[in-house]
Amino acid sequence: MTTATANPPLVRRLRLKVPALVLLAGVWMALMVGVAIFADQLRPYEITRMDLMARLAPMGTPGHILGTDELGRDVLSRLLQSIRMSLVIAFGATILSAVFGTTLGFLAAQFRGWVEHLVMALADFQAALPFMIMALSVLAFFGTSMVLLVGLMGFYGWERYARIARGLAISASAQGYASAVVQLGATPGRVYLKHILPNVASTLIVSMTLTFPEIILMESGLSFLGLGVQPPESSLGNMVGFGREYLTRAPWIMLAPSVVIVLTTLSISLLGDWLRDTLDPTIR
């Protein structure tokens, strides 16, 4: 009962601090994360289970709320599984790219000289090459596989983290606290991880919320083109891609994943914008 009495003030406090739209976005994202974790328990059917008597059943069919596809597979079950797949790839890739980029940026700031030139040249190279083209050419040369796909998506946007981390670390080491711990005998690793990283974390987290929706869109785009996640696995983009064949006869196959993609990217963008405004008053 304590939660019931504590709830209204908490909700009111949240509503005062957070705009309603951002709150909705947060609820949606929590829902998506919940779906990703509990997809196995939530989905009514196996994603590969075919019900050939009920092919292309429209939305609202008893037993198949979101309808079925051309092989009689339940769209809701596939949708839940796809949400998990797309979110796992996007989370994994966002973290990979943040860690990779930040590490390179810190290395550039620590060693300066040719290391810095090398990192910056690589960042220029990445910025000059549209990511989709790079991804497509790598997939052309190595074929499509799940590990390769996540690894590849993990390069998305690393150059931004590298540039930000390098800039922040250089300005941080000019401030007193970094040189103070250095003179106390701290190793460079300790200085960067324990002292500089916490101080620059908010900016890095904001860039993560900006890259995350882009990675979802990039993965869906690749999967839509048939070059990302491969059947029998399914992701949101690959559902839209296959649903496209039945655009006129069964638009629901394509609409459900499309709506999820749009709402998810929209939510993260809203959350990211709000986070940026809250954490970084200088941009306002």
Add this chain to the structure above:
Amino acid sequence: MATYLLTRLLRAFLTIVLVMTFAFVVLRLSGDPAQIMLGPDAPQDAIDAFRARWGLDDPLWKQYLAYLQQLLNGDFGVSMRDGSPALALVMERVPATLALTLPALMLKLCIGIPAGVYAALHRESIADRGVILLSIFGFTIPSFVLGLVLVLIFAVTLDWLPSGGQDTWRHAILPIATLSIGGIGILARFSRSAMIEVLGQPYIRTAMAKGLPWRDVVWKHALPNAAVPIVTLVGFMVGALIAGAVVVESIFSWPGVGRLIVVSVSNRDLAVVQCLLLVIAASMVVANLLVDLAYGLLDPRLRAARPAH
């Protein structure tokens, strides 16, 4: 100005070299080119002859130099499918892609920037909120979803426009709309925030305080300053003219560069993919270079050589 130009040129050149190296490395890492070109069933003596012919038994640095020389001579290899030169295959697709991306770019510029500037000048008005809302929707809807929804509405339900192909100008309407809507949103949002930032600067207050008409404040003081960040973004859009329509061309079966990329990747037509990679990166680099030059014109402070970043 000369040093500024020179460092920019040097960096552009370095980037191109890196892209070529990238193409070389992936090509070599992905397996024996002889096997790839001749197929898995090729007899051993054919493979040996191929290796000797293309110098695959030489040390790697020698191969790399030979490869660079080949590229500099304009030899980008031949397509595995029909043996025609890869560069010609790519180039003959460029006009079709530009027929979509150029009008789309025009729409983005002519709608996105004025909408953003108008919203910034009328902050908190209904128009401002409308612009923000539409622009957020514009860039969170992925192009493949937008394209299919447009097809569903205008081709399937209303039957006003064709859903794919390239026969008449009417076929280009839906792809151009799909391409431009997201960009309009991004540009509108970006111009709005750039303009708002400039309007908050002290020199705008000074200009207003000395009694300049609002028109002059906006046109002579605010817009030129807001133009600097906007040009950066437009530069990326110019760079994406050739490669930016991959998904849209696939949806509308438009025979452009993007379609060629997807088909070559599916067929693992490596020479064509590699050629595409280089052509696209080169166009990107040239666009960035043009933006840097435009900066020099827009912002006199940048003409002096400045330390990197």
